Amino acid sequence: MYVRLLALLFLSGALAAVGSSATAPPAPAVVSASAYGISVSVPGQPGAGAAFASAPGAASTGVADGFAYPADGNSARTGAQASSVSARGAAAHAVTDVLAISLLNGEVTADSVAGRAKASATGADTAGSQVTNLVLLGQPVAATPNGRFALADWGYAVTLEQVAESPVTKETRNARASVTALRVVLTADHGGLPAGAEILVGHAEASASTAVAPVATPGVTKPPKTRAKGRGAPRTTPAKGPKPKSKPKEPRIVPGLGGPLFRTPPTNISAPLSPSGYVFPVYGDASFSDTWGAPRASTGRHQGTDIFALLGAPILAVADGTVFSVGWNRIGGWRLWLRDRQGNQFYYAHLAAFTPIARDGAEVKAGQVVGFNGNSGDAQGTPFHLHFEIHPVGLLPLGYVGGAVNPVGYLSAWRRLEDVTFAVGRGWAPPVPSSASAPKPAVLLLGSTDISTASGLEPGSLERALIAPISAQG
Numbered sequence: 346m347y348v349r350l351l352a353l354l355f356l357s358g359a360l361a362a363v364g365s366s367a368t369a370p371p372a373p374a375v376v377s378a379s380a381y382g383i384s385v386s387v388p389g390q391p392g393a394g395a396a397f398a399s400a401p402g403a404a405s406t407g408v409a410d411g412f413a414y415p416a417d418g419n420s421a422r423t424g425a426q427a428s429s430v431s432a433r434g435a436a437a438h439a440v441t442d443v444l445a446i447s448l449l450n451g452e453v454t455a456d457s458v459a460g461r462a463k464a465s466a467t468g469a470d471t472a473g474s475q476v477t478n479l480v481l482l483g484q485p486v487a488a489t490p491n492g493r494f495a496l497a498d499w500g501y502a503v504t505l506e507q508v509a510e511s512p513v514t515k516e517t518r519n520a521r522a523s524v525t526a527l528r529v530v531l532t533a534d535h536g537g538l539p540a541g542a543e544i545l546v547g548h549a550e551a552s553a554s555t556a557v558a559p560v561a562t563p564g565v566t567k568p569p570k571t572r573a574k575g576r577g578a579p580r581t582t583p584a585k586g587p588k589p590k591s592k593p594k595e596p597r598i599v600p601g602l603g604g605p606l607f608r609t610p611p612t613n614i615s616a617p618l619s620p621s622g623y624v625f626p627v628y629g630d631a632s633f634s635d636t637w638g639a640p641r642a643s644t645g646r647h648q649g650t651d652i653f654a655l656l657g658a659p660i661l662a663v664a665d666g667t668v669f670s671v672g673w674n675r676i677g678g679w680r681l682w683l684r685d686r687q688g689n690q691f692y693y694a695h696l697a698a699f700t701p702i703a704r705d706g707a708e709v710k711a712g713q714v715v716g717f718n719g720n721s722g723d724a725q726g727t728p729f730h731l732h733f734e735i736h737p738v739g740l741l742p743l744g745y746v747g748g749a750v751n752p753v754g755y756l757s758a759w760r761r762l763e764d765v766t767f768a769v770g771r772g773w774a775p776p777v778p779s780s781a782s783a784p785k786p787a788v789l790l791l792g793s794t795d796i797s798t799a800s801g802l803e804p805g806s807l808e809r810a811l812i813a814p815i816s817a818q819g
Contacts, residue, residue: 372517374435376400378551380460381407382426382443385414388541395423396441400432408758420537421544422447427758432551436465439549444622448529448544449536453502455479458526460549468511469522469551473739476504476526476547488527499535503528518557523550623759624712626693626733627652628659637751648749649692649734650756656697656729658718662709663691663759671703677732678722681715688738695724695732 382396395409407428414421424445431438441460448454461473476488481502486494488504495501506528511520526547533540625631631654636647662668664685671681677694681703684690697719702709709715720729733752740748 372556374466374556375554376432376435376437376464376552378430378432378437378439378462378464378549380428380430380439380441380462380549382409382428382441382547383412383421383423383446384545384548385421386543386545388539396426396428396443398428398430398439398441400430400437408754410758415537418447419450420448423546425758427755428549430549430551435553435555436463437551437553438463439551441547441549443526443547446527446546448546449538452482452496452536453480453527453529455527455546458547460524460526460547462522462524462549462551464511464520464522464551464553466518466520466553466555466557469509469520469553471505471507471509471522471524471549474505474507474524474526474547474549479504479527496529499533500529500531503530513557516557517554519552519554521550521552524548622665622711623663623755624661625756625759626661626663626691627654627718627731628661628714629654631658633753633756635751635753637753648746649694649732650752651730651732652756653728653730654718656718656720658729659714660693660696660716660718660731662711662713662715664689664711666709668703668707668709668715669705671699671705674722676723678724679716679719680722683709683715688741690736690738690741692734692736693731694734695719695721695730697721697729 377400379397379399381394381398384392384394386392393414395412396407398407407426409426411425412421412423422445423443426441426443428439428441430440439460439462442457444457446453446455446458455476456478458476459474460471462471463469479486479488481494482496486504490505490507492504493501494504503525504527505524507522507524509522511518513519524547525545527545529544531538531540531542631652633650633652636651637649638647662683664683666683666685669682669684672679674680674694677692679696679699680692680694681696681699682690682692693716695718696716699716700714702713703715718729718731720727724730724732733756734749735752735755736745736748737750740750
């Protein structure tokens with residue numbers, strides 16, 4: 346009897362194990378990503394590099410104003426670099442950009458390189474990776490995927506060295522994408538580096554291992570079930586068809602905020618947002634901190650950075666581009682947008698006034714004054730500040746809310762101007778709409794000084810122009 350009881354217990358345990366394994370949830374995705382701007386490897390010596398970023402976990406960024414190896418930059422020199430990676434859920438992204446590359450005393454140069462890698466449950470790719478204006482030993486070269494070019498008798502260069510694969514094994518898709526925009530390998534001593542040295546520029550890689558549903562064998566179907574009816578006549582029970590798809594759920598609403606739940610955007614930025622060529626948007630003394638994602642009563646979550654400065658501090662175009670949507674907004678107050686030459690968009694809000702160049706469709710240069718700091722719109726009553734947002738071109742299809750990225754890393758890297766120029770004329774603001782809640786004028790202008798003659802090429806000219814003139818009586 347005891348033997349029979351043990352056998353029953355064993356059988357029930359085996360059946361329970363089979364049932365639990367059949368209903369076990371799929372294993373969670375394993376994702377990772379990494380990127381760097383440049384890496385120099387020298388046999389027997391410590392390596393060097395810049396703009397490293399890695400995940401999983403929270404998104405990571407790496408920026409550098411420039412790079413030189415050794416200190417004089419003879420072996421490798423670059424301009425600004427920026428890297429960004431993300432590994433969340435079932436997707437991983439890696440992005441890196443490097444400007445003004447000069448290797449081995451200028452024998453290998455390029456205006457810029459871009460590395461892009463993406464891996465997810467649907468596959469992997471390196472779309473968007475490129476090398477711009479590559480010159481090898483004085484000759485322009487078209488950078489092709491996995492292209493290899495001899496460098497005299499001392500080495501070779503590889504362009505857009507990449508792999509993108511997503512094989513499926515044991516119901517798991519292992520997607521992997523990797524790219525190095527430019528790799529230079531020395532086979533003999535040259536340019537101050539020994540044989541075996543390598544210089545890698547613009548590297549990005551991403552991987553994602555995700556569960557894949559088993560695929561049914563084509564042409565094999567289960568026969569319909571039958572059961573006896575009456576005196577043995579079988580009755581066929583129709584096979585069950587696929588269940589109808591459920592209706593899509595409405596987006597969840599944040600309690601008390603009246604808007605859709607804020608979602609963290611992906612970081613696969615397809616256009617460079619490197620420090621070079623961009624300027625800090627506020628002239629003079631200013632301060633800011635990272636308040637990305639903080640709760641806001643009117644918009645749900647904060648998707649920009651507040652830069653605090655004095656009332657009337659000049660607000661600058663961060664890049665060469667086109668100004669649009671200049672005017673009044675209930676939340677942003679006096680606000681405008683700027684689109685740079687790559688298609689990235691920048692949002693300025695809570696201005697006190699605009700300058701004459703801030704008109705829809707106007708072309709501006711980086712550093713030109715487009716407005717003045719204030720607290721208009723829903724910022725009335727708060728300290729004077731500029732609300733600043735960055736919307737990369739690669740995220741624009743996600744809309745206003747989903748297409749923004751945290752500006753803090755970029756603001757920290759962008760250079761500040763020592764002096765700026767104003768366009769001819771005074772600052773202005775459009776007529777206030779009757780329905781607007783903008784503050785009414787409280788003072789009258791009795792006089793003004795034209796500071797349009799100040800030159801941004803002459804240090805200190807703006808400060809001198811802002812000094813009140815001395816009267817005839819001294």
